[in-house]
Amino acid sequence: MADKAEKTFKFVVVGGGIAGVTCVEKLSSQIPSAEVALITAGPHIKAVTNFKQVSKTLEEFEIEERPSSVLVQTFPNLTVIHSAVKSLNTTSHCIETADGRVYGYEKLCICSGGRPKLLTQDNPYVLGIRDTDSAQEFQKRLSKARRIVVVGNGGIALELVYEVEGCEVIWAIKDKAIGNTFFDAGAAQFLIPSLDAGRPERLVQCKRPRYTTEEPADGASHIYTAQADLRGNGTGPTEPGSALGPDWHEGIAFRGVEEVSRRVSVEYQCEVEKILTSEELLSSQQQTNTPENGGSWPVYVQLTNGKTIGCDFVVSATGVVPNTEPFLHGNNFLLAEDAGLRVDDQMMTSEPDVYAAGDVCTACWEHSSLWQQMRLWTQARQMGWYVGRCMAAHVLSEPVELDFCFELFSHITKFFNYKVVLLGKFNGQGLGSNQELLVRCTKGQEYVKVVLHGGRMVGAVLIGETDLEETFENLILNQMDLTPYGEDLLNPNIDIEDYFD
Ligand SMILES: Cc1cc2nc3c(=O)[nH]c(=O)nc-3n(C[C@H](O)[C@H](O)[C@H](O)COP(=O)(O)OP(=O)(O)OC[C@H]3O[C@@H](n4cnc5c(N)ncnc54)[C@H](O)[C@@H]3O)c2cc1C
Ligand SMILES: NC(=O)C1=CN([C@@H]2O[C@H](COP(=O)(O)OP(=O)(O)OC[C@H]3O[C@@H](n4cnc5c(N)ncnc54)[C@H](OP(=O)(O)O)[C@@H]3O)[C@@H](O)[C@H]2O)C=CC1
Structure with a gap:
């Protein structure tokens, strides 16, 4: 492959999601003279906007999907x-794209994200949600649906069961x-009433621009560069786009055909045994399972x-699998138990310069x-920034030291219209x-x-x-002995901020 490389870049970054784009930005600002290539399967890139450092480790930002020309x-x-x-x-430090082109690199960063870990592959009634296209497909199917089954108990399921209207939702x-x-379980109990109450009416408006995945009308090149006119066509609507951002459902009406505003029932402590079409159900003759x-x-x-449970379709909100496939063949990448590429504290994989x-x-x-x-956009941004720094x-x-952001886990999000902040070992993980x-x-x-330890x-x-x-972030970071304060820590009549000043 090496002698076929039409161009060798100092840095090649694969993936136009938050991690890849942040890495490219960091590299370009650290070494402005270095030639950098961003190779991405999706037609657009993600950009972090309105970044706000809320506290030492907590950060908030918005995400925009943009044409890559803006970055260039x-x-x-x-x-x-x-x-x-x-x-x-x-070995030869080369990468080949779907359109048969070969590019060389001195240092490569893989930021190819993940894809939904579906309950079952190739079942047209089982959908996963990852990018703009899959969210639109979900919306389209929902608009004709009376009942859906949502499987999974993480971020996507929590958001969907709250957002869907005009359709019965069975959440398994x-x-x-x-x-x-x-x-x-305590927090879950606090949130459950919101499931029945439904979400407050809001204006359905799109906060930021969204781009379709149609080919550019003028037949423009898929390669945006200030330096070269490299043409490629190895992308299309079937290629994976970047993962959706935090408020991905803003501006999208998730509405089924029913008049009822919402009806969510939770099936606890169960898994999916089988997914059958009506014909398969009939032929299985399992009359006991009416x-x-x-x-x-x-x-x-x-x-x-x-x-x-009969339904129009099933949403498999059952996690993500790292997108490693095209990189593994013929190489010696070490994978972690969750199938991700193992990286060390300099974000290096087990292969040199990768x-x-x-x-x-x-x-x-x-x-x-x-x-x-946790596979979250905050961590994708932090890792993208840090890996860019390491590569440069x-x-x-x-020398480069592990960034401070990896000292304390922190995440701000919204579930059931409540602000949610998670810090450190928020669920007593490993304790x-x-x-x-x-x-x-x-x-x-x-x-x-x-959580005290x-x-x-x-x-x-x-x-x-x-x-x-x-x-609380300060108290966690400074690891002060809080034994003398006992339950006063959460006494609503004490101004905790003043208390620790
Ligand atoms: C519906 C949904 C809602 C979410 N909500 C939140 C939230 O509220 N808060 C939060 O913190 N996180 C949320 N997340 C998670 C968050 O979006 C991801 O953790 C984060 O975006 C991952 O970024 P990434 O850059 O690693 O990967 P991705 O965004 O997946 O980007 C991967 C990029 O690689 C490209 N690519 C893939 N394969 C190839 C290949 N072979 N060749 C070239 N390019 C390739 C893709 O086109 C894409 O551009 C959500 C995820 C989903 C799916
Ligand atoms: N607001 C936010 O911060 C949001 C973040 N996200 C992120 O996006 C990514 C994708 O979200 P999502 O798909 O919800 O993934 P998550 O990892 O958040 O949740 C997956 C859920 O599916 C369960 N599960 C896995 N396999 C099965 C199975 N075979 N049958 C039944 N349940 C199963 C998991 O249970 P178990 O853990 O026991 O395996 C877990 O409850 C995640 O990285 C998530 O963190 C998504 C939406 C919102």
Whole structure:
């Protein structure tokens, strides 16, 4: 492959999601003279906007989907190639794209994200949601649906069951409580009433521009560059786009055909045993498993609790698998248990000069006791920024230390219209029974949980407008012994901020 390389770049970054774009921005600003290529399968790139450092580790930002020409205008050293990577040869330092072109690199960063880990592949009644196209497909199918089954108990399921209107939702979860990837049972109990109450009316308007994946009308090149006229055509609507951002459902009406505003029922502690078409259900002759609520449906879901539920389609919100496939063949990448590319504290994979960041990688350095990896946009941005710094530092033979953002896990998001802040070991991850919990809850207003370990705060869940995030972040970071304060820590009559000043 090496002698076929039509151009060799100092840095090649694969993936136009948050991790890849942030990496490119960092590289271009650190070494403006270096030639950088961004190779991405999707037709657009993601850009972080309105970045706000809320506190030492908490950050908020918005995400825009943009044509890559905008990025190229900002960084004249950058070439964007819209084509999927087909193969990689780490020995010859070459990468081949779907349109048969070969590019050389001195240093490569893989930021190819993940794809939905579906319950089953190739079943037309089972949908996953990842990018703009899959969200639009979901919306289209929903507009004709009377009942859907949502499987999974993480971020996507939590958002969908709250957002869908005009359609009955059966939510099947493995656990005893909703939202297991983010909450404990107490928080779930606090949130459950919002499921029935429904979400407040809001204007359905698009906050930021969205782009379609149609070919450019003028037949313009898929390669945007200030330097070269490299043409490619290895991309199209079937290639994976970048993962959606936090408020991906804003501006999209998730409405089924029913008049009812919402009806969500949760099937707890069950998994999907089988997914059958109506013909398969009939021929299976399982008369004992009479479908719930009768009726005739395009597809039936048999759950391990013995229920068979007919529906229009199934949403498999069951996590992500790192997109590693095209990079593995013929190379010696070490993979983690979750199938991500293993990276060390310099974001380097097991192959020389190959780095990885974002959803595709698994952080395999010795973590701070207060941090864990979760495949979130915050971490994709942080890793993208840090990997760019590492790559530039290695070229310049400069030392680089693990960034401070990996000291403490922090995440701000919104579920069921409540602000949610998660800090450190917010669910007592890895602490076993060696933890003490303090909880304060005001129905419909706030839920505050603090995780203590050896008298020190190691994690917190803050739901609602608690205004406690900065103080708690400080208490977690400084690891002060809080034993003398006891339950006063959550006493609503004490101004905790003043208390620790
Ligand atoms: C519906 C949904 C809602 C979400 N909501 C939130 C939220 O509220 N908060 C939060 O923190 N996180 C959220 N996330 C998670 C978050 O979006 C991801 O963790 C983050 O965007 C990952 O960024 P990334 O750059 O690693 O990967 P991606 O955004 O997936 O980007 C991967 C890029 O690689 C490209 N690519 C893939 N394969 C190839 C190839 N072979 N060749 C070339 N290019 C390739 C793709 O086109 C894409 O541009 C959500 C995810 C989803 C799906
Ligand atoms: N607001 C936010 O921060 C949001 C973040 N996201 C992120 O986007 C990504 C994709 O979201 P999502 O798909 O919800 O992934 P998550 O990892 O958040 O959740 C996946 C859920 O599916 C469950 N699950 C896995 N396999 C099965 C199975 N075979 N049957 C039943 N349940 C199963 C998991 O349970 P278990 O854990 O027990 O395996 C878990 O509850 C994640 O990285 C998520 O963090 C998405 C939306 C919003």
